[in-house]
Amino acid sequence: MDFLNELNKEQLEAVFEIERPVLILAGAGSGKTRVITYKIAYLIKNNFAKPENIVALTFTNKAAEEMKRRIDNLLGVKNVDKVWAGTFHGFGLYLLKNFGRYWNLCPNFVIYDENDQEDLIKDILKDLNRSKEYSARDIKEKISRLKDQLITPQEFSNIISNSFDEIVLEVYKKYEKELRKNNALDFADLLLYSINLLYEKPAICGFLQDKIEYVLVDEYQDTNKAQYELFKIIVLDKQKFSVVGDDDQSIYSFRGADYQNIFKLEKDFKNLKIIFLTKNYRSTQQILEIANALIANNDKRYPKELWSDKRDGTYPILFRALNEEDEANFVIRQIRLELAKGRKLSEIAILYRTNRQSRPFEEALIRNNIPYKVIGGLSFFDRKEVKDIVAYLNIIYNPNDLISLKRIINVPKRGIGEATFNMIREYYNKGYSLLEAIGEVSRIKREVKSFYDLWKYFLDLKSSLNIRELIATIIDKTNYLSEFQNQGKEELTIRMDNLMELMDFADNFPGKTQDTLGDFLSHLSLTSSKLESSLEEGKVSLITLHSVKGLEFEVVFLVGMEEGLLPHYNAATREEIQEERRLCYVGITRAKEKLYLSYAVKRYNRYQEPSRFIEEISHLLSVKK
Numbered sequence: 028m029d030f031l032n033e034l035n036k037e038q039l040e041a042v043f044e045i046e047r048p049v050l051i052l053a054g055a056g057s058g059k060t061r062v063i064t065y066k067i068a069y070l071i072k073n074n075f076a077k078p079e080n081i082v083a084l085t086f087t088n089k090a091a092e093e094m095k096r097r098i099d100n101l102l103g104v105k106n107v108d109k110v111w112a113g114t115f116h117g118f119g120l121y122l123l124k125n126f127g128r129y130w131n132l133c134p135n136f137v138i139y140d141e142n143d144q145e146d147l148i149k150d151i152l153k154d155l156n157r158s159k160e161y162s163a164r165d166i167k168e169k170i171s172r173l174k175d176q177l178i179t180p181q182e183f184s185n186i187i188s189n190s191f192d193e194i195v196l197e198v199y200k201k202y203e204k205e206l207r208k209n210n211a212l213d214f215a216d217l218l219l220y221s222i223n224l225l226y227e228k229p230a231i232c233g234f235l236q237d238k239i240e241y242v243l244v245d246e247y248q249d250t251n252k253a254q255y256e257l258f259k260i261i262v263l264d265k266q267k268f269s270v271v272g273d274d275d276q277s278i279y280s281f282r283g284a285d286y287q288n289i290f291k292l293e294k295d296f297k298n299l300k301i302i303f304l305t306k307n308y309r310s311t312q313q314i315l316e317i318a319n320a321l322i323a324n325n326d327k328r329y330p331k332e333l334w335s336d337k338r339d340g341t342y343p344i345l346f347r348a349l350n351e352e353d354e355a356n357f358v359i360r361q362i363r364l365e366l367a368k369g370r371k372l373s374e375i376a377i378l379y380r381t382n383r384q385s386r387p388f389e390e391a392l393i394r395n396n397i398p399y400k401v402i403g404g405l406s407f408f409d410r411k412e413v414k415d416i417v418a419y420l421n422i423i424y425n426p427n428d429l430i431s432l433k434r435i436i437n438v439p440k441r442g443i444g445e446a447t448f449n450m451i452r453e454y455y456n457k458g459y460s461l462l463e464a465i466g467e468v469s470r471i472k473r474e475v476k477s478f479y480d481l482w483k484y485f486l487d488l489k490s491s492l493n494i495r496e497l498i499a500t501i502i503d504k505t506n507y508l509s510e511f512q513n514q515g516k517e518e519l520t521i522r523m524d525n526l527m528e529l530m531d532f533a534d535n536f537p538g539k540t541q542d543t544l545g546d547f548l549s550h551l552s553l554t555s556s557k558l559e560s561s562l563e564e565g566k567v568s569l570i571t572l573h574s575v576k577g578l579e580f581e582v583v584f585l586v587g588m589e590e591g592l593l594p595h596y597n598a599a600t601r602e603e604i605q606e607e608r609r610l611c612y613v614g615i616t617r618a619k620e621k622l623y624l625s626y627a628v629k630r631y632n633r634y635q636e637p638s639r640f641i642e643e644i645s646h647l648l649s650v651k652k
């Protein structure tokens with residue numbers, strides 16, 4: 028097998044070990060993702076497992092696609108599509124779609140994203156007369172964290188410790204009820220329900236454990252409790268798995284990730300084999316020395332020293348800018364120099380801690396005619412026109428989706444105000460279905476009657492139109508574009524282009540809507556995350572440190588190295604500062620050849636202190652003023 032020549036001794040050891048559970052614990056750029064990819068190819072090539080019996084869990088769907096593409100290349104045959112590859116949430120969704128009906132789960136559920144969750148919680152707070160005191164977003168975050176930890180309202184009631192917890196508990200109970208009533212699941216439910224399903228239906232659990240021959244997990248350090256639980260159930264029987272992770276790159280604890288899951292593996296799987304990879308193939312030795320020096324300041328970690336064969340690099344440069352504009356101009360000057368040396372734009376990335384930092388760089392890049400792409404900015408699926416049309420599709424798929432109905436019942440404007448909507452809600456709360464509730468109100472409100480007729484008309488089209496045709500009909504019959512008529516021609520063109528793109532995307536789901544809409548909407552829910560946007564050829568990438576996981580660039584600018592930004596001012600505890608340090612470590616280790624660090628003396632008109640992380644590595648930096 029020729030492709031195995033492309034692995035080093037430790038990597039090969041990790042690939043060949045297929046009988047025992049394996050944890051590959053290694054620093055950045057040491058080939059963890061490569062090991063997973065090659066191991067899948069190895070398993071298939073040797074018939075140790077059939078593609079359809081392999082599960083690969085990745086951090087994003089993009090990463091899963093990329094992995095499959097590489098495996099195809101290695102094997103030279105196109106049967107890798109049968110490997111189940113995707114995120115934990117995607118895997119949960121797959122289980123619920125396939126087996127949920129044996130567990131009384133109504134199959135046409137919709138998935139609420141963070142905005143939908145927040146809208147629902149806003150309504151609940153309003154009903155409780157508490158919306159002025161509490162932020163729906165804070166409560167949503169807290170409820171999501173509880174669900175990630177598998178803590179039910181009942182369990183939470185035993186551990187509440189302050190008045191915020193009390194309101195969270197009250198909202199949590201109502202929130203769960205509303206989700207059920209709307210036949211909606213949030214993201215945490217995809218895992219929670221799957222776990223409960225497998226516990227409560229041993230036959231399904233057994234079938235799955237039997238079917239799955241081998242499980243691989245990438246970016247394991249950022250799994251949460253629910254993900255670990257789900258993973259444990261599916262591998263418990265055969266114990267054939269490989270997980271790869273780096274405790275130093277755990278950067279999602281604010282979303283419930285717990286890198287202690289790495290240590291739990293050792294306890295839960297006594298036969299676990301741990302393999303360390305230390306050679307880094309990505310960066311120069313000079314960049315790695317910086318990364319090593321920085322991360323050594325964290326405690327509670329597996330000690331690792333990365334090293335590289337690439338010894339002829341230069342030490343990273345630190346630039347002290349006067350303000351954010353000066354910082355942006357410095358970056359542009361360096362980009363110009365790099366381009367003059369023949370560097371491609373797509374080999375360059377600007378990394379920052381918070382989204383708003385992209386602004387001065389975008390302005391400077393535009394001024395200098397340098398093409399760029401902001402990765403993880405407003406995603407295509409977050410655009411108003413796309414969300415509106417998807418909300419129409421949601422209520423066609425699941426006519427009990429109150430949150431989607433609320434979004435579009437008056438879009439475009441048709442004279443249905445809040446008072447009328449509340450009348451509909453009252454009927455709905457009394458036990459009417461949403462359609463019946465609207466039917467009732469339509470007797471007294473003409474505007475509601477026309478919406479009611481329109482909705483029923485769309486519902487009837489499910490059996491005759493495909494999704495593209497249905498979207499076109501919705502846009503036409505609702506006169507949707509009138510929503511933007513006062514916004515000028517240019518704006519209208521952008522909106523129309525986005526809707527055309529949505530229709531093109533729908534072409535991937537051919538057939539009548541009644542057979543395809545569920546898959547289409549599920550697919551959208553899973554791929555609409557900000558993390559899923561892809562790099563583009565011929566453009567400089569602008570990315571937050573949280574979104575840059577797994578990527579690599581020849582030249583990296585890590586900007587805004589200031590107290591308050593990196594570490595972020597929200598990080599107060601020692602543990603939180605350590606996570607900020609890990610974020611910085613992730614940023615540094617994305618660079619292959621050149622790394623520039625910078626900070627501004629004044630930003631947003633305030634004086635700034637250089638980041639403490641600069642101090643920790645200053646002996647290895649050359650300074651430019």
Ligand SMILES: Nc1ncnc2c1ncn2[C@@H]1O[C@H](COP(=O)(O)OP(=O)(O)OP(=O)(O)O)[C@@H](O)[C@H]1O
Binds near residue numbers: 035056061
């Ligand atoms: N044995 C090898 N020979 C040559 N190149 C390698 C080898 N192993 C890994 N690489 C290359 O090193 C780079 C980093 O590999 P990979 O992305 O798999 O590392 P990783 O450990 O997953 O990184 P990170 O955790 O930082 O995302 C890639 O460009 C990969 O192709």
